[in-house]
Amino acid sequence: xxxKLKINGEIQEIDAxxxxxxxxxxxxxxxxxxxxxxxxxxxxxxxxxxVDGRATRTCAMPVGAFNExxxxxxxxxxxGATHHAVQKAWAxxxxxxxxxxxxxxxxxxxxxxxxxxxxxDTDIDKHMTNICRCGTYQLVRVAIKQAAKELQxx
Amino acid sequence: xDKLQLGRRGFLQGAACLSFGLALSPYRVLAQDAPASxxxxxxxxxxxxxxxxxxxMPHAEMGQGAYTGIAQIIADELDAEWHHVVAxxxxxxxxxxxxxxxxxxxxxxxxxxxxxxxxxxxxxxxARAMLVEAAAKHWDVPAATLTTNRxxxxxxxxxxKISYGKLTTSAAQLTPPAKVTLKTPDQYSIIGQNVxxxxxxxxSSGSATFGIDLQLPNMLVAAxxxxxxxxxxxxxxxxxxxxxxxxxxxxxxxxxxxxVIADTFWQAKKAKDALKIDWESGAFASTSSNDxxxxxxxxADTQGPVFERRGQIDFAQSDSQxxxxxxxxxxxxxxxxxxxxxxxxxxxxxxxxxxxQLQGIDAVNLEQLTGIAASKIKINTQWLGGSFGRRxxxxxxxxxxxVQIAKASKLPNPIKMIWQREDDIQGGFYRPMVLHRYKIGLxxxxxxxxxxxxxxxxxxxxxxxFEEAFVVDGFDTLSTEGLRHTKYHVDxxxxxxxxxxxxxEVLWLRSEAxxxxxxxxxxxxxxxxxxxGANPIDYRRKLLAGNDEAHRIVGVLDALDKSSNWKTKxxxxxxxxxxxxxxxxxxxxxxxxxxxxxxxLSFHKVIAxxxxxxxxxxxxxxxxxxxxxxxxxxTLIGQKVEIAGGKAVQSNFHDYTVAKLSEVPDVEVILxxxxxxxxxxxxxxxxxxxxxxxTEAVFAATGQEVNEFPMNLDGYSFxxx
Ligand code: FES
Ligand code: FES
Numbered sequence: 001x002x003x004k005l006k007i008n009g010e011i012q013e014i015d016a017x018x019x020x021x022x023x024x025x026x027x028x029x030x031x032x033x034x035x036x037x038x039x040x041x042x043x044x045x046x047x048x049x050x051v052d053g054r055a056t057r058t059c060a061m062p063v064g065a066f067n068e069x070x071x072x073x074x075x076x077x078x079x080g081a082t083h084h085a086v087q088k089a090w091a092x093x094x095x096x097x098x099x100x101x102x103x104x105x106x107x108x109x110x111x112x113x114x115x116x117x118x119x120x121d122t123d124i125d126k127h128m129t130n131i132c133r134c135g136t137y138q139l140v141r142v143a144i145k146q147a148a149k150e151l152q153x154x
Numbered sequence: 155x156d157k158l159q160l161g162r163r164g165f166l167q168g169a170a171c172l173s174f175g176l177a178l179s180p181y182r183v184l185a186q187d188a189p190a191s192x193x194x195x196x197x198x199x200x201x202x203x204x205x206x207x208x209x210x211m212p213h214a215e216m217g218q219g220a221y222t223g224i225a226q227i228i229a230d231e232l233d234a235e236w237h238h239v240v241a242x243x244x245x246x247x248x249x250x251x252x253x254x255x256x257x258x259x260x261x262x263x264x265x266x267x268x269x270x271x272x273x274x275x276x277x278x279x280x281a282r283a284m285l286v287e288a289a290a291k292h293w294d295v296p297a298a299t300l301t302t303n304r305x306x307x308x309x310x311x312x313x314x315k316i317s318y319g320k321l322t323t324s325a326a327q328l329t330p331p332a333k334v335t336l337k338t339p340d341q342y343s344i345i346g347q348n349v350x351x352x353x354x355x356x357x358s359s360g361s362a363t364f365g366i367d368l369q370l371p372n373m374l375v376a377a378x379x380x381x382x383x384x385x386x387x388x389x390x391x392x393x394x395x396x397x398x399x400x401x402x403x404x405x406x407x408x409x410x411x412x413x414v415i416a417d418t419f420w421q422a423k424k425a426k427d428a429l430k431i432d433w434e435s436g437a438f439a440s441t442s443s444n445d446x447x448x449x450x451x452x453x454a455d456t457q458g459p460v461f462e463r464r465g466q467i468d469f470a471q472s473d474s475q476x477x478x479x480x481x482x483x484x485x486x487x488x489x490x491x492x493x494x495x496x497x498x499x500x501x502x503x504x505x506x507x508x509x510x511q512l513q514g515i516d517a518v519n520l521e522q523l524t525g526i527a528a529s530k531i532k533i534n535t536q537w538l539g540g541s542f543g544r545r546x547x548x549x550x551x552x553x554x555x556x557v558q559i560a561k562a563s564k565l566p567n568p569i570k571m572i573w574q575r576e577d578d579i580q581g582g583f584y585r586p587m588v589l590h591r592y593k594i595g596l597x598x599x600x601x602x603x604x605x606x607x608x609x610x611x612x613x614x615x616x617x618x619x620f621e622e623a624f625v626v627d628g629f630d631t632l633s634t635e636g637l638r639h640t641k642y643h644v645d646x647x648x649x650x651x652x653x654x655x656x657x658x659e660v661l662w663l664r665s666e667a668x669x670x671x672x673x674x675x676x677x678x679x680x681x682x683x684x685x686x687g688a689n690p691i692d693y694r695r696k697l698l699a700g701n702d703e704a705h706r707i708v709g710v711l712d713a714l715d716k717s718s719n720w721k722t723k724x725x726x727x728x729x730x731x732x733x734x735x736x737x738x739x740x741x742x743x744x745x746x747x748x749x750x751x752x753x754x755l756s757f758h759k760v761i762a763x764x765x766x767x768x769x770x771x772x773x774x775x776x777x778x779x780x781x782x783x784x785x786x787x788x789t790l791i792g793q794k795v796e797i798a799g800g801k802a803v804q805s806n807f808h809d810y811t812v813a814k815l816s817e818v819p820d821v822e823v824i825l826x827x828x829x830x831x832x833x834x835x836x837x838x839x840x841x842x843x844x845x846x847x848x849t850e851a852v853f854a855a856t857g858q859e860v861n862e863f864p865m866n867l868d869g870y871s872f873x874x875x
Contacts, residue, residue: 017400020420028375028418033367034360036539037419038490039575043807046490075360090358094350094773097217097781099357100364100490100539125816131807133490133540134217135784137815139777 004068007032008077011068018064023047025063026074034075034103038131045130048104049074055111055127075103078110082117085150086110089143097134104130109144117151119144193322195284195330196277197250199228205305205319207232207239212251212259213266214511215241215353216489216538216545217781218837219774220266222352224274226770227267230344231278231337234318235305241352243535247517247528258514262546263666264738264835267770271832279334281325285318288325292316339768339831348773353537365509365536366494368570373496374403376559376571377422380411383435383800384582385657388412390432396425405429406562413559419572438657439800446587446797447481450610450654454479454591458608458650461629462638465646467604472595476685479591480677481862482670483794484584485663486810491539492578495556496570499524504531506553509538511546515619519550523557542664542785544583548618551583551659579810580802584795585663586611586633590674595646600686601696605647609633609671612660613653632662636671636737636842641704642679642697658797664785665841668737672842673849676733680850681859690732690850691715706765709828710734710743713763717824718745727751728758731850733843738835740766741826742779744847750855755872757819764823766839767830775836776823782840783821787813790848791864791875817873 001018004011007030014029021040026032026049038046040059047059050073051066066072073079078087086109089095096102105128112119112127119127124144132140192208193201200208209228215221221241229239244251244259253260254269282302289307290297293314301308308315356362381387391412393405401421405414412429416422469475495508504526510516513533521528538545547553556571563569573581588611595604614632615624624631629651631638637649663669683693691711698704698711711734724730727750734743742765747758762779769775792811796803804810849860856870865872 016418017420017424019424020418024418024420027367028420031369033363033369036364036490037366037492037572039807041575041806041808044490044812087358091354092350094354094777096351096354096357097219097777098215098490098538098540099217099353099362102357103360106358106360128815131490131812131814132784133488133542133812135781135813135818136777137784137818138780138820140815141820 001064003063005063005066005072006068006070007072008074014063016063019062022049022058022061022063022066022072026058032074032076036100036103038101043131044101045104045108046101048107048130050107050111053111053114055108075107082114082151083110085147086113086143089147089150093139093143093146095136095139095143097136101130101132101134105132105140109140109147113144113148113151118148191323193281193285193325195281197246197248198274198277199281201281201318201322203319203322205235205238205317207234207305207318208242209239210242210246210251211244212253212270214261214509214535214538214541214545216261216509216511216541218266218778219351219771220261222349222774223267223770224270225352226344226347226349227271227274228278230342231275232282233302233304236344236349238305239352243537244513245532245534247513247531247533252514259512260514260546261511262543264837264839267833268739268767268835275336276334279336280330283331283334284325284328285321287328288321289316292321292324345770346772348771351774362537364491364539365496365507366491366539366572368496368507368536370496370498370568373568373570374415374417374565375419375422376413376415376556376569377419377426377574378408378411378413378555378559378571378577379426379429379431380577380581381433381435382580383433383439385438386433386435388431389434392430395430396428399425399428404563404565406559408555408558408562410555413571415559415563415565415569423574435800436657441656441800442798443796446656447589450587450589453610453652453654454589454608458610458652459628460648461627461634461651462647462649464644467606467646467648469593469595469604472604473598474596475593476596476681477593478678478681478859479589479861480674482588482673483796483863484587484658485789485793486579486584486795487542487544487663488578488807488810488812489538489540489542489544492575493544493552493573494571495553496568497556497560498568499557499560500566502526502530504557505534506532506556507534507536508553508556509536509541509545510550510553511538511541512548512550515548516550516553518619519554520557523554524561543662543666546662547583548620575807576805579795579805582659583661584658585669586614586660588633588670590670592678594678594682596682596685600682602644602682603646605644607637607647607649608652609637609649610652611654612656614660614662616653632667634667634671636668636735637675640675641701641707641736642675642694643699643701644697665737665838668735668838668842672735672737673845676735676843676846677849680731680733680846684853689720691720694734706741706828707734707736710741710763710765710826713824713826714743714745714761717761717763729851729855731847731852731854733846733850735843737842738839740764740834740836740839742839742843744844746844746847746851748851748855753870755852755855755870760819760821762821762823762840763826764840765826765828765830766836767834768832769825770833772825775825778836779823779840780821783844784813784818786841786844787818787848789863790845791817791873794864814874
């Protein structure tokens with residue numbers, strides 16, 4: 001099946017079976033390997049991208065269900081101040097250990113902060129349901145708060 | 155710790171052959187040699203004309219922070235500009251990259267920093283001395299008049315300086331000094347600092363590529379159907395439906411199953427699911443976890459071969475007795491990045507791209523498998539998306555599978571084998587299921603005087619290249635470490651080990667034997683202290699008093715004691731537990747406070763204390779404590795692999811759960827200085843004592859003794875469950 005998708009602001013033409021999860025289209029067809037495979041059953045969040053600004057797990061979402069009107073944003077294409085602040089906070093706090101879950105963490109955090117620039121602890125608990133096997137959560141919290149502060153101040 | 159000194163025979167011989175082979179092989183120039191204009195006084199270090207300081211990493215980075223710590227140690231002795239230091243993955247099998255205690259290239263047992271401590275400092279100091287010498291020649295002044303700072307040699311008397319990058323060619327001509335003077339601790343400028351992780355930017359931008367992300371021209375992807383029953387074999391298979399599916403290039407049988415090779419992962423996976431395979435499952439197909447526990451329990455009724463004895467046990471001499479049993483389930487490592495390996499195989503060359511911890515041993519395994527000389531085997535280490543021991547595979551099982559697929563396919567293409575999460579959770583190589591049974595006789599002061607203990611579980615090292623190193627006097631220390639040589643003073647004790655066998659492969663998981671012996675011993679201590687009505691810190695102090703070898707444990711207890719108000723009663727609805735455990739040359743301990751709201755329990759406060767000797771990067775040590783807490787908590791609330799019909803019951807993160815952000819408490823970490831001048835283990839040390847600290851707080855709150863994992867509380871909920 002040939003299909004057009006809007007990924008990171010550009011229209012991309014792909015050729016994949018309609019049931020191929022968006023995750024594997026990104027990774028194997030478009031070479032965007034920043035989005036990770038962790039479970040394939042929507043249980044970990046490693047495959048999170050933004051679809052029209054919402055954090056979306058892609059490992060069990062068939063590409064056939066997407067259309068070219070939707071804005072799909074991956075870690076490679078994250079634009080804007082929110083993401084800049086998030087990435088900076090992540091790097092400065094050395095949040096990542098193995099790093100494998102962190103694309104998904106950063107996408108989820110960025111989507112949350114775009115909608116809610118001053119999340120409470122409860123908001124963070126509620127939104128950040130991604131699994132980190134390395135257990136970086138304490139520093140994820142620190143980095144989200146730092147990014148939120150930076151966004152509010154500037 | 156000397157428990158990891160590997161023996162002379164076995165794979166060490168293989169590894170020795172390896173480095174010899176490499177030295178003779180012209181292939182070596184392909185592996186990581188430096189261009190002529192760089193100064194490379196050691197295979198681990200390259201200083202380039204643009205001032206880049208490149209450290210080729212002798213250990214794998216799987217999240218534990220090894221790359222950063224290694225770079226800090228070299229950079230400090232080199233007096234390098236930290237911002238010019240970069241890490242490079244290992245691609246060579248040269249003996250220069252060997253683990254300093256094990257004689258082969260390997261990462262494990264929380265030793266990456268400690269084993270290289272002297273070596274790295276000497277590498278850095280040697281390079282620095284040669285750069286100074288080169289500058290002295292250049293200016294024609296005595297070397298002793300020069301100093302160094304931030305990748306510059308400085309001639310203060312003549313107000314001039316020159317960068318390391320400008321000296322690379324001349325320094326490369328010099329003979330390394332026979333002896334160098336290492337810095338004293340007061341001179342450290344990078345060691346002990348909270349520098350940002352060297353991989354932090356790459357891992358915050360999605361640009362760090364893991365093994366699973368590798369893309370090569372003409373690469374194909376393989377998925378495998380493994381036997382659902384442990385130890386099962388393929389009887390026959392029908393490829394009719396699968397072979398004609400889009401993208402499918404080849405379907406091959408390998409010893410562990412059937413693999414489909416296709417253009418993309420999804421095509422390979424779909425075709426794999428369409429295979430019709432008749433499995434020869436064997437006798438294990440009727441086994442369940444209950445059967446295994448029954449067998450373990452029956453064994454514990456009998457005296458196992460004794461691996462440790464002090465005095466003479468006689469319960470008739472004791473005032474009272476306490477008995478109990480604690481069961482630890484199979485645990486899958488579940489590294490976040492599913493196992494994978496890419497292989498390019500030809501008649502006489504084998505090239506691998508994978509995140510692995512045991513390159514030196516992998517090469518020996520692959521040499522045996524392919525008949526290709528180890529000198530023609532190249533292993534390109536990648537970022538490891540977690541491991542927790544799974545990527546330290548004594549028989550290189552996942553690399554072997556990938557090579558078997560490539561071999562059977564006869565395709566010239568590079569083939570990337572990817573395991574699904576289900577292959578990982580259901581594929582064995584688990585932390586063994588282990589039963590601890592104990593009986594303790596108390597004296598009139600309610601202190602333990604007689605301690606009988608049976609450990610029942612499968613051996614990790616038997617039948618592997620590690621057997622000789624880990625089996626001591628006939629006992630696998632990977633089953634007993636942490637209980638063996640307990641520092642607690644008990645006059646009479648007798649510890650037995652029943653070694654079981656089953657077709658499920660077992661493997662070290664983060665903290666190895668200490669993952670169960672630590673929680674078992676500390677749960678016992680908590681119970682005894684409670685029984686004596688004693689403060690659990692003071693009770694432990696009594697049992698450690700006068701033992702020189704226990705002074706670091708006591709130091710950690712003192713730190714915990716100081717940090718909390720053990721002497722005062724906790725506030726209403728707050729319940730406490732504590733534990734301490736030495737492992738991997740270090741000691742950690744916790745105080746856990748739980749809050750009870752009705753029948754719901756949640757964390758109120760967690761304090762950790764850690765003595766890991768000389769601290770190379772304090773924040774990095776703290777991060778490993780946070781990590782250990784989350785790891786241990788997952789085993790308390792969501793992880794076990796059960797067996798039914800000879801198969802694993804759990805399959806993925808929905809039923810083998812990892813603690814989430816909303817469940818994992820913030821931890822206050824105290825780094826304890828007990829005077830050690832060198833670093834000891836970090837990555838695995840924090841896991842064992844967290845478990846009994848929590849279960850004791852749970853007992854305080856609920857009156858329920860936790861004797862199996864994950865916890866199953868009657869009438870109470872904990873965290874999100
Ligand atoms: S890979 Fe999609 S949620 Fe785990
Ligand atoms: S950093 Fe390793 S899984 Fe999150």
